[in-house]
Amino acid sequence: MSLAGMLLMGALAGCGNSTANDSKTDSDSSAAGSTASGTIDVVSREDGSGTRGAFIELFGIETKDASGNKTDNTTSDAIIANQTEVMMQNVQGDENAIGYASLGSMSDSVKAVKIDGAEATTENVLNGSYKISRPFNVATKSDLSAAAQDFLNYILSADGQKIISDNGYIPVDDKAQAYQAGSASGDVTVAGSSSVTPVMEKLKEAYEGVNKNVKVTVQESDSTTGMTSASEGTCDIGMASRDLTDEEKQNLTPTEIALDGIAVIVNPSNGIENLTSDQVKGIFTGEITDWADVQ
Known part of the structure; x- marks a missing residue:
């Protein structure tokens, strides 16, 4: 009887270990391919963001009336991220989040659908085939300093365009000539879009390496602030991740330096791989509020 009891206890213990191991395997498998469930947490950029302006236009979230007045129909429940980095952090930290970001800013912390x-x-x-794209523009006034003009020449040269390409953006001129260093010296201030800022920092670093007589300062804000600063003369070059408005063009001359896609991003644990344009529009206008509706 004692031997039988020991055998029975051993069998029960074996069954218990098998069940625990099976549960762990099932759990790991589920986590690897899980899909977000429940309420969708929409994350959008702030008013004035060029990325937001391009995003809502491209997906039809922005509408116009007969007089041409625009209305941004982004849901009032959206969480607002005032910089690209903040957007990425919000989506990375929330399994049910969805947002959007510059294609050149993408990292493994989020997933593009x-x-x-x-x-x-x-x-x-x-x-x-991927139609969600917009231009990166810089804007200047007519009285551009020699130092600012030289930096702009560098951006548009083969050297500058290669840096743009190397950082995941699309150059606007693949036949540009190599940069020819001039005698320009002084300080240059560049301000505006947080989407353009990362590649502008790379351009600044490379340019200062070949022209040590010019110091470039890059100030990150948003596209509209960048255009205002350039127009008012508080910066030499404004950055915008969108086209300039007709009003902005009255005082500024735009120059396209790159083309960039806008990625629709979700948390890496979200099993969603594909969304239609209509689904994205429905999510960001608040018509679709649950992940179960986009499976």
Whole structure:
């Protein structure tokens, strides 16, 4: 009887270990391919953001009346991120979040979903299959200093355009000539879009390496602030991750320096891989509020 009891206890223990191991395996498998469930947490950029302006226009979230007046229909429940980095942090830290960011700013901390079956890549922006893209512009007044003009020449040169390409953006001129260093010296202030800022920092660093007589300061804010600062003369060059408005063009001359895609991003644990343009519009206008409705 004692031997039988020991055998029975051993069998029960074996069954218990098997159940625990099976549960762990099931749990790990579920986590690896899990899909967010429950209320969708929409994260959007602040008013004045060029990325927001381009995003709402491209997805039809912005509407116009007969007089041409624009209305941004982004849901009032959206969480507002005032910089690209803040957007990425919000989506990274929330399994149910959805947002958007510059393609060149992407990292493994978030996941870009396909839109209408097309992956968010520079190649697909170029071939037209991924249609969510916008220009990166700099804007200047007519009385540009010699130092600021020299920095702009560098950005548009083969050297500057290679830096743009190397950082995941699409250059506007693949036949540009090599930069020819001049005698310019002085200080240059560049201000505006947080989406353009990362690549502008790279351009600044490389430029100062070949022209040590010019010091470039990059100030991060948003596209509208950048255009206002350039127009008012508080910076030499404004940055915008969108086209300039007709009003802005009255005082400023835009120059396109790159093309960038806008990625629709979710938490890496979200199993959603593809969304249609209509689904994205529905989510950001508040018509779709639960992940179960986009499975």
